[in-house]
Amino acid sequence: MSPTAPKIKLSNGQEIPSIGLGTWRSRKSEAESAVRDAIDLGYRHIDTAFVYENEDEVGRAINAKIAEGIIKREDIFVVTKLAGIHHDPHLVEHACRKSLSNLALEYIDLYLMHFPVGQIYAGDENVHGSSKLSDVDYLDTWKAMEKLADLGLARGIGLSNFNAQQTERVLQNCRIRPVVNQVECHPGFNQKKLIEFSRQHEIVITAYAPLARPKPEHQWPPFLYDAKARNLAQKYRKTAVQICLRYLLQLGTIPIPKSVTKSRIAENFNIFDFELSCDDMKVMDDYHTGQRLIPFTAMSQHKYFPFNTEF
Numbered sequence: 001m002s003p004t005a006p007k008i009k010l011s012n013g014q015e016i017p018s019i020g021l022g023t024w025r026s027r028k029s030e031a032e033s034a035v036r037d038a039i040d041l042g043y044r045h046i047d048t049a050f051v052y053e054n055e056d057e058v059g060r061a062i063n064a065k066i067a068e069g070i071i072k073r074e075d076i077f078v079v080t081k082l083a084g085i086h087h088d089p090h091l092v093e094h095a096c097r098k099s100l101s102n103l104a105l106e107y108i109d110l111y112l113m114h115f116p117v118g119q120i121y122a123g124d125e126n127v128h129g130s131s132k133l134s135d136v137d138y139l140d141t142w143k144a145m146e147k148l149a150d151l152g153l154a155r156g157i158g159l160s161n162f163n164a165q166q167t168e169r170v171l172q173n174c175r176i177r178p179v180v181n182q183v184e185c186h187p188g189f190n191q192k193k194l195i196e197f198s199r200q201h202e203i204v205i206t207a208y209a210p211l212a213r214p215k216p217e218h219q220w221p222p223f224l225y226d227a228k229a230r231n232l233a234q235k236y237r238k239t240a241v242q243i244c245l246r247y248l249l250q251l252g253t254i255p256i257p258k259s260v261t262k263s264r265i266a267e268n269f270n271i272f273d274f275e276l277s278c279d280d281m282k283v284m285d286d287y288h289t290g291q292r293l294i295p296f297t298a299m300s301q302h303k304y305f306p307f308n309t310e311f
């Protein structure tokens with residue numbers, strides 16, 4: 001059997017594998033085989049969301065691997081997310097049960113509030129909501145999520161795309177603490193301040209878009225293609241992608257690279273047999289531009305928009 005990744009302890013005692021497979025934009029036809037391949041290759045942490053519209057396929061792959069005897073349910077850490085359309089407290093349990101039914105699982109390991117801003121509900125089929133944003137306070141949504149943990153439907157609950165101030169507000173008013181905040185994080189936007197803030201509050205950062213969605217045709221982002229990146233890769237006998245993911249790991253985050261390509265799924269996992277030196281961490285630090293790749297500008301006028309502050 002393939003070796004699995006080291007785990008990180010969360011503040012509620014759960015253990016989360018230190019790399020996960022992302023599945024956003026994994027089309028229905030691709031998601032199931034990607035998750036099957038990932039599990040065969042040693043991944044034990046899968047990231048999906050209601051809005052990705054592939055929970056069915058992700059769940060089918062996980063259940064197939066359980067049926068084959070490759071994993072047991074308790075071996076795999078499944079993350080999914082509460083959609084903006086389900087922020088109204090009376091919709092939260094319904095949404096969680098819907099995700100559980102899609103996944104064909106009895107519990108979710110970690111259920112995240114996908115974004116602090118909600119959208120007006122117009123039926124579950126309308127996953128992206130009407131174009132209207134809602135004014136539901138994310139604290140009320142959080143309190144409804146706490147009940148999911150009480151019911152055992154979600155073992156852990158957490159945040160995504162929350163800034164430090166919003167996280168602090170949740171911490172000051174919660175009964176159950178968020179264990180994770182999933183945010184954009186790659187060498188170009190390394191989130192050092194949010195990582196440090198979160199560490200002080202025992203919240204682990206999951207790094208989404210860890211490769212900044214590479215565009216090889218434009219040799220972009222530079223930390224995967226420029227001469228410095230190539231030199232580092234050569235020095236460690238690794239690929240630039242592996243250097244990038246190792247950097248995120250050493251920053252203390254959990255990268256969740258998405259791929260539907262078996263060789264890349266394997267490449268992205270192969271980051272546990274080397275360590276970047278302090279000097280080389282600094283080389284990677286220099287790629288930070290402070291520029292977000294995914295600014296969610298459509299929501300930028302909303303009172304709960306998280307990205308108007310530095311971190």
Ligand SMILES: NC(=O)c1ccc[n+]([C@@H]2O[C@H](COP(=O)([O-])OP(=O)(O)OC[C@H]3O[C@@H](n4cnc5c(N)ncnc54)[C@H](OP(=O)(O)O)[C@@H]3O)[C@@H](O)[C@H]2O)c1
Nearest residue numbers: 022023024160208209210211212213257258259260261264
């Ligand atoms: N919470 C949120 O709001 C939020 C937002 C964005 C993303 N996420 C999560 O984070 C995950 C990762 O982010 P992302 O998908 O946006 O971006 P990403 O992981 O940085 O990039 C994915 C892209 O990189 C390619 N790729 C993967 N491994 C590669 C490799 N070794 N060499 C070359 N190319 C490679 C993939 O291609 P192929 O698939 O064709 O191999 C895909 O096009 C998502 O899938 C999702 O689960 C969460």
